[in-house]
Amino acid sequence: MINFTKRHYPLLLSFWLPFLLMAGYFAARQMFPFGHSSLLTVDLGQQYIDFFAFYRDTLLHHPSQILYSFSKAIGGDMFGVWAYYLFSPFNLLLLLTPGKWLTAGIMLVTLLKYGCAGLSFAWLLKKTQTAQGFYIPALATSYALMGWMIANQLNLIWLDAVVLLPLIILAVERLFAGASYIGYSLILAAALIINYYMSYMICLFLATYILWALARHFVDWRQTWRTFGKFVVGSLLGVATAALVLLPTLYSLSQSKGQYTVTKINWKFEYAPVKMLSKLVVGAFNFDQMPTGFPNLFVGSIVLSAFLLYFGLKTIRWRERIAALLVTAFLFLSLCFEPLDLLWHGMQFPIWYPYRFSFVVSFWLVWLAALSLKQLTRLRLPAGIVLTLLLGAGLYYVWTNLKHFNYLDQTAVRLSLLFSLIALVLLAFKAIPSPLLPFTILALVVVEMGANAILSLNQISYVSQSDYADYTADLVKAVDKVKQRANTNDFYRLEKTFMRTKNDSMEANYNSASHFSSTFESRIPNFMGELGQPAGDGFIAYANGTLFSDAFLGIKYYLARNSDWVELGARNSNSLLPPLTDKPDLSYYNQVAQTQQATIYKNPYALSLGFAASEQILKSQTNTSYPTIYQSNVLNALTGSQSYSSLFSPLLFATATYDNVKQRKAPLTQTYRKINKKKTGTITYSFTPQTNDPYYVTIGSNLNSKAVSFSVNGKAVQQYDTFRDTVMIDLAANQKNKPIKLTVTLNQNEVWLKDFQLYHFDTATFSSGIRQLQAAPWKLTKNQNIDLSGQINITKKHQVMMTTIPAAAGWHATVDQKPVKIKQALNTFIAIPLSKGNHTVSLHYWPPYLNLGLTITGATLAVDGLYAYYLYRKRKAHNN
Template structure:
């Protein structure tokens, strides 16, 4: 106990720097009843729609399936995972998630979030302490301003980015030490660690370091020899830091060329994105709401004390003029980056961010707090003239925001009044900067804690969150159904599973199964492109497999389907229990076999599902005709797989029997399908009817413009459930096993005028489909080894000119052997692996190793060896000096 008390006395500023941000945010979370303190959770936007599923996948990988670090079939129909880990999962804080399984994962996320808040404050305080920039209670004051800055609060839902805020002060500390005789090693290794943890945020840090070193060289200038020596250490450390991280960077860079790298902006507009003066509004307390997430101004709030210190920095004469000029240039560059499009693009890797604009503004906030700390260290007394200038600058900003408050929807007059109050208090306290009263530092710390806490409360109160039950109950129900399905399989079975309900597109990663849906920022573009061609909602970075047909389900090996139990859904609706959110209507499940159920879910087995590999005609290797019609594309694929000499269409166009218009008329133009309301103030509907002549499925194609903003669909009076974001023509499953029963399709116009693009009814030719599938099922790849990165099995080829067609995405990391001899595979449908085989029985194996991982391992190993030898050399040199003296 004595040692603990002694430790606390000696290090209480550092301890406060950690615990103050931790407890402020922890208190807020508890007050908002975030789990485990209540019924709510931290899940919102991407944290609830992406990251939590990746965190569940993280636990499953580390505890059960380590090969998923390299590859996983839970990522849509299969994909490289190193890029996903490098962007989402390499944070050392994630190890805490191993303590919180299942529905308690949300508590783990809260713990990780609070730890990152606390460690951000601690790391900044450590920088201040080791550079002697601040002492005593000024350490936690500046640390709290940094840890609870506006960027941090606004982006706490982007939990994967927060490590950058923790590591940036430590990297800066390593740079500062270069000026005091330290070697490049500390800087290099710290930079390497950040590059491995999150390459995306590290890229922004690296850009900032280029500007920072130029300012630091001016600040610490003694001679040109010293300047060149430090810059050389910085350059060497930067290069070797990147080299030490090559084991992650090289495979990730290759992965990016297949995903985000294909969306790089090539046309730059040399313009301001908004009037720069509007940035002033973001220094007001609580300057954030939901609308600032998709589009908004940079988050810059750092508190009144920091703002005062930053402004005073440039007027303090004891700070060398060259340092202040260099700081002004860096500040100008950073400020321009926040509003000038070419620089904004540069910071984001030449890609406009989708949501969360100005993601790099955390380095600007660091710069503000760092200069403020330096400024107040050099401020012995705030003289009246300086105070007047400070008041004028702060007052002008507040007046501007007050006058234009209606233009800033994320601000209120009360928030501006609070900002004025905090600013006045900060200026008054700085007037007594030379006071020896012990109350002054405590008062300054209290001001910072209250102001930064107020900003967090006002900002986060604007956001809604997923309830704990919505996440936990859904996850429990899904895992129960998936586990029930697995009871019908063996360890060598490969299958994909899909559902008629969905919480997120990464449900498969949450519950540990193979699927066809996915959402991530590192998604290979080829897979969404293919899915769009077969009629699935897809886009840059996502697939929602909601519009499967009998053919696409069979081709992609979707062997099992989970469907909501209608009786349970009705019962849950009556008792207001959370439901399994509906994704799609799927009448063609009547062609599948019910094999099991839970209380909430019915489990179906698809008798048409093909194995992961099967014998097919080599015609599939020929390029398929590009078409915007998924019905044509699916038929083309089926004919190519079977090698049919006579083309057969799986989808037969059919006319509706009747059509009735209510307050709608068709535009008088030849061959037009554009309809407009007669009376814009009333509802407009178009009603189509037809009577199926067979029990075959019937599908309706709709164009990419027919989302819920344009129209609403209903079948026999029941609203059609359709995933709302799609850029290609999709197929709606209208009816199956409904022979002789009239079907009514009603379209309600949600706009005054609508173009019914690609609106067509199709009758699915089940006999033709069944014959083709039986042919393909006759010779399939029977797996004997089923691992994420190693697949092996037997297949019997009975005809000439055949290939083993797979539904494994063809990427450079896959390597094939046939009868233990290496072979080169071919790309079918510009997407999948296909291996030409001769007649007879063969053993085919596929193994995966990420491209450039070997090279990365070699470079990383060599770099760390050089670092180790250099560290040993410096150690021996220091020992030799000790012996001399």
Template sequence: MIRFFKKHAPLLLSFFAPIIIMGSYFAIRHMFPFGNSSLLTVDLGQQYIDFYAFFRDTILHHPDQILYSFSKAIGGDMLGVWAYYLMSPFNLLLLLTPGKWLTFGVMLMTLLKYGSSGLTFAILLKKTKVQTKWGIPTFAISYALMGWLVANQLNVMWLDAAVFLPLVVLGIEKIFSGKSYLFYSFLLGCTLVINYYMGYMICLFLITYMFWASFRHWSGWQKLLTAWRKLIVGSLLGAGLAAALLLPTFYALTQSKAKYTLTHFKWQFEYSPLKMLSKFVVGAFNFDQMPTGYPNIFVGSLVLLGFVLYFLSHQISWRERLSALVVSCFFFFSLCLQPLDLVWHAMQFPIWYPYRFSFVICFWLVWLAAIALKANRKLTSWQIGVLALLLIGFDGYVYFHLDRFNFLKPSQLLLTVLFGFLALIFLALRQRVRLTNRYFGLIFVSFTIIEMSTNAYLSLNQISYVSQSDYANYTAELVKVVKRVKSQNKTNDFYRLEKTFMRTKNDSMEANYNSASHFSSTFEAKIPNFMGRLGQPAGDGFITYSNGTLFTDAFLGMKYYLDAKPESKSSATVLPPLTDKPDLAFYREIGQDRLTKTYQNNYALPFGFAASNKILEPIKNNHYPTLYQSTILNHLMGSTQYTSLFMAQQFATVTYHNVRQDKAPLTETYKKIDKKKNGTITYRFTPTTSDPYYLTIGSNLNSKAVSFTVNNHPLQQYDTFRDTVIVDLAAAEQNQPVTLTITLKQPEVWLQNFQLYHFNTAALNQATQTLQAHPWRLTRNSNTHLTGKITIPHRKQVMMTTIPAAKGWHLRVDGHPKKFKQVLGSLIAIPLSKGSHTVSLAYWPPYLTLGLIISSLSALIDLLVLLSLKIRHH
């Protein structure tokens, strides 16, 4: 055992040092189980943690959710979600951490990725003999704790890229040394499977790396052409190995993220390139750097000096250094020139987390530094002078521009100066004093650990985190109530559930139920578009079902609603409020506990039902939600006379305080008289019936422009919406005065689409009874297979569903393949003849079969090559 540790000490230190460093920090910050904090912050707390709960549920209980899930909004393909978020092998750790321990599982996974990044870089250094002994952990730790990895530790699914990049590069080095492409091909395939997005960036980097490696390993045209032939074949087969996931994912992207691809750009710098120097200062990070910031490229003083020394070293051929300079210039401009930045991000500006590809540049800096500090064992006086001048110039620039960087303090710059000149002194003294290489190796490792730890601690101290209790208590309550609802339904029943509180838009994935809310980067664009037309807050990649009306709840099959008890003092802290929903008065209360009440919606329509074939006709006037909802109901019923669900109503009185209306005719723009004082508009009316009363507001009326109160209570409204939304204002309040107050937060506000409506409950009641009469009675209900029987009573009818139309659905009617119709721009409707029918829908992702064939053929070719190599060696 002792012999093993001695032999592999550099690799073990490269693995365990980052884990111990970051684990100690997490313990100091009281991350669970060391306290009541957690790693959850920003998207990790609002998105990924729910996907990890979904991962556990899928692997352990519902494997069909790998392909499709009705927990993704009203239903959606899941391969794209898995390919982007959930294919990391490290995720298997989460199977050991259920419930409240899931946050601990995320911490373990994060720590292992830190450690594995150091280990794989150490393996690269050892196998290529670029560094030996203590030089290995010195550079491996710099890589594992680079600024990109620390700043993006919350984007856990990206961190695998840092783990696999050194191994893929090792595969290239093996090819240039005359070995087979199999190692490279296999690792490239794994990288693309684990995260195709970061894998795309790695592929771009590999093109530049191969260019440089061609000069580094130059030994004649014949050997170079042989190497490039292996690289091309290995790259194609590596992509082929991943085709089973890449092809259906690419198709899914054409329905979602690819719709936002930019084709026009400007040849301009995104910021002054010199500002990039600020990111080499220790702890150069804060929250503001997440949405918009400079590249996170901190790699430590030793690496930075080593990188410069690479180009000053005569022990390295001029050909190699010149090609490295070309590549380095390309990387430099990629970090600040708009078109190159777009190319790295697949022609889409990133929403938050800019310069996501900078991990490959950190790798490049560390790799060249490791090469330089092996080749250039002893610094000459002129090299020391050049490095010293560069340090002075760098520190001087940051010092004189310190006020321009809100993420830097003088103490950070002072630390950077100290680390920089200490590193230079150590490099200058190496081989000039009588200390052995072993002691200098220990000095460099210790120095690197101290500097990289300091950067990590200072950087992460700028971020706030979700408390463990906030996550655990909310999740426990939600899971408990959902289980209680499920216990009241048969196995084959299909229904959706929503609530008036929310922790994230992916709560349904956390607690495994069908809903209408969702947030992911691979969300199909047509579903948010459809929900936006219905009056829900929606955008590129998300839906928040917070503004349901009696009609949308019925149409989408919202059979159950969870409501936080207003009288419970702890409910608001455990269950963050999302929306006010007075029309719950029209639903039947079926249960309650200390924090919540559960309601059943008797208006809810079945998953599939007989409806008029008039629904097949396109709805032209779909830009105003009240009109759109009424038209959908009329088309479902096949009405010959139009029935409106929403009847416009005037407010009884309007009172202005420090506000005047713009004098232009028919304007809805209001201005403060005295801009320094509050301005309010107060509307009053008294409901003449117990029906719901809804208010429409335009997308500009967010919390930055106005605030609303109803009877002196703040109105709960989700704040991000791009379409006109419908606000639930009052219900079951006949003859009770309602006062709506709008407080202007800006000097001038346009009350866009501001209108009060009285809801026609009688019309909805009559319609839902008719539409509920002939349901699709499911005999099989899973995420990918739905089978049931339905009776169509009239000739001009269809089976209407609220299943999103997608190419992957395959329809059989009475055992025969049929084509379905897409209605409302998004949903499945099935033309059927009069009578009883057995209708089956099965989901299989488009291009998955082709992908499986290509992956199988690629694996077979690799296997045959491997066998031939073994036979040849024998």
């Protein structure tokens, strides 16, 4: 063991220093299991942890969810989700951390990725003989704890790319030493399979890296073309090896993110490039840098100094330095020039976390710094003066412009100045063959990179462990009670009046109507928006359901915070379950069970996953910005009504009282402004329900909390705050002859009350239509994610089996064991025309292009295997 440690201490330090530095910080911040906090913040808390819980459930209990799941909104392909979020081999460790321990598992995975990033870079340095001794962990720690890693540790799914990049570069370097393409091809394929998105950026970087590498290793043109040929072949076969993931994923992207591709390019700089200097200062990060900020480039003063010295070292051939300068110019131009920025992000501006590819730029800085330190025998005076001036000028610019960089303060600049001076002194002593120098450089790196991590992450707030663990435990408890009531083949959807994230259904394993992911098919949020739900690019929050939308989507069960709806204003202080919506029309549902925190309701109007409906539903429904009209249109089409029946009737409020508010004259009569801008302005609308039917009010997409606040009888209305379509607020139900006062508080000086209208819901019309649709359900005998089968009895001509399964190319249908063509209803759902009589209808899902991908991957691996065998026989014959 002692001999092993002595022999491999640079590699061991390269792993353990980043691991222990960050573990110490997490413990100091009392992250679970060291305390009451957690690593959950932003997307890690709002998306990824729910996907990780879903990952555990899938591998341990429901493997078909790798392909498809009804936990993804109202149903959707999951292969693209797995490819983007879940194929990291590190995730297997999460199988060991159930329940509240999942946050501890996430911490362990995060720490391992920090450690493995350092180890992989150290391996590159050792195998290419670029560094030795303490220089290896010094450079490896600079890489593992670079600013990009600290800023993006919450984007845990991206960190594998940082681990794999040095290994890919090592495979490229080995091509110049005579290695075959196979090793490079396989590691590239692994990266593409683990996370195709970040690997796309690695592939772009490789296209520039190979040009520099060819210049660096140039011997003659024959060798150059032979190596370049191996690189091209290896790259193409690497992509082919990953085809089993790439082909289905590309199709999935064409239905989701691919529809948001930017087609108009602005040939401009996104900001003054000199501002990037601020990101080379220690601690250059805060929350504001997440949605919009500059590239994260911090790599430490030793690396930055050595990188700058690289271009002046005469021991490095001019050909190599010029090529490196061109690559550097391209990379830094990419960080500020919009067309190149778009190219790196697949022609889509990132939503939050800009300049995601800057990890390859940071790798480039550390890699050239390593090559520079290898060649640097001593820091000559002219080079030292130039380096001092460059570093000093950069820090002086940042110091004099601190007011423009809210993520920095004077202490951070002073620290960077101190670290830079120490780095210059240490480089000046490099000519002295002292064993203390590499150790001192390592110590500087550890202190500086640790300081950057502390200063950066201290500016971020995190979800407490109890907020996650207690909420999840109570949610699972309520969901389990629902599952105990349901039959094995009973399909139902479940929604709630509370929400921690839009992916709660993946956390607690139930079918829902909400979802949030970067690979969400655009068609589903578009439909939900027409239905009157908060939706946008990549998300749905089912927060504004009506009796009809609940019934149509088969939302058979509802979970409500205890006492949420009983009497308007009689809500308790249930802080454990964050409120999402008020839902007075729950009074039309049946209370069937209760937990300490939630009450469970069963919806007697819920439709089956499939049911007999008029073929009129196949006709294109008129698009409308009014969900009231759209919902009425859908019900009339489903029932095949000969005379149009409206579910919603517009009403006038009985009175409207203005307090410090003045109404604009025509044609802006729906626009209101404050009289005194310094005082509160309110409009109070009053009416008294004449029936026990539900009453809803519509609000336009501009009426979020920045514009207005709503309250009913003095109690604040809960409304999900992000929506791009007109939504419907559930105002009252079963409150005949009870006065209702709706108060609108203006949060801006002037507000347009777009689409603000009160509606009465016709329960009689609704009940009649729903009873007709409930009469002929699709009775499932097989209920699995990718296999659904059941019986349905069609009693009328010109009917279809209407489903609320999103139509997708992967679905295949049989009727009475004969394949049939699937129709599409409402531009969203599967519908199957049927003749009169009893039928067995089956649906099976298989991701498009998965079979082709498997074939290409298998064939490529077979070619690789045959070629490897050929090389083995050739070497064996040569040795004999």
